[in-house]
Amino acid sequence: MEILSNYFHDNICHKKIVITGGTTGIGKAIADLLVSLGGRVLIFGRDESAFYTAMDDIKAKSSKGEIFGETADITKKEDIERIWERVDKVLGGVDILINNAALPAGGIMEGNYEDWKYVLETNILGYIAFAKEAVNRMKEQQSGHIVNIGSMSAEVKEKTGVIYVASKTAIRGFSTALRKEINPLGIKVSHVEPGAVTSDMQPEPKEVQKEKIKEMEMLEAEDIAMSVLFCLCQPKRCDIVSMQVRPHLQII
Incomplete structure (x- = not known):
């Protein structure tokens, strides 16, 4: 195999990438990484302050790739249409979709x-809506990759997060069925299920989360970004269908 750094770079550089919920947490970490490898990345999120902070930070960290985006709410049809109009205008299509935007629930x-x-x-x-729009564009080029960020909650099914568990269990089933539908079109689907990851979605204070990271009971968002990169950089013949990423001492 060629030098690993070149291998990752060549699979991401100049790729047209859309990341939902790309302004904070896992989505922001993925955007940081893919832009640093030369990707042309478009992100969005609901919160205006978080959006501008993310854009400034990503631009300051790397000049290899490009970063685009705006604020939008993924539940609004008009916002979805506006984002995809922007994708077509500034990226000229899409090679990679990272479905990441999600909310916690009890x-x-x-x-x-x-x-x-x-x-x-x-x-x-x-x-589902973003996958549909991505597929409409990817099928014309007979290539593409959709990565759905799920959660180990679909496996654990904790009683304290019934609504969240329902949503992430749905994404597990959606990813499996979607791959069967669109693989013949040359489009890959990967499903990544993180365990506990430090984020604003976690109920514990930041200080507690930092301690859990030290104790190897919680992951950094960058850990999931690296896992997503691994999925994206496989040869065309190879699909990473499902990946579970857990903290070393998180017992599930």
Whole structure:
């Protein structure tokens, strides 16, 4: 095999990449990494402050790739259409879609119908809608890669996160079925399920999360970014279909 750094670079450089929820956490870490390897990346998120902070930080870290984006809400049809219009205009299509935008949610005794509806529209319908738009473009070029970020919650099924578990279990099934549908079109589908990852979605304070990282009970967002990169850089003949990434001492 050629020099590993060149191998990763050649598989990402100049690729047209869309990352949903790319302004914070795992999505931001993936954007950082892929831009550093020369990717042309478009990100978006709901929060304007987080968006501008992410854009400035990514631009400051690397000049190898390009970063584009704007604020948008993945549950709004008009925002979805606006993002894809921007994708077509500034990227000229899409080679890689990272479906990552998601919200936390608790048990059935928490929240109400409108809360659950918004979470499920974000965590499930958002993935489906963006995959559909990506496939419409990828099928013309007979190539592409969709990476759906799931969660080990689909395996653990913790009682404290019933609504979130429902959404991530749905993404597990969606990823499996989607691959069967679109692989004949030359489009890959990978499903990555992280265990505990430090983020704003975690209930513990940042200080507690940092301690858990030291104790190897929690992952950094960059760990998942590296896992996604591994999926993206396989030879055309090789699909990483499903990947589970857990902290060394998180017992599941």
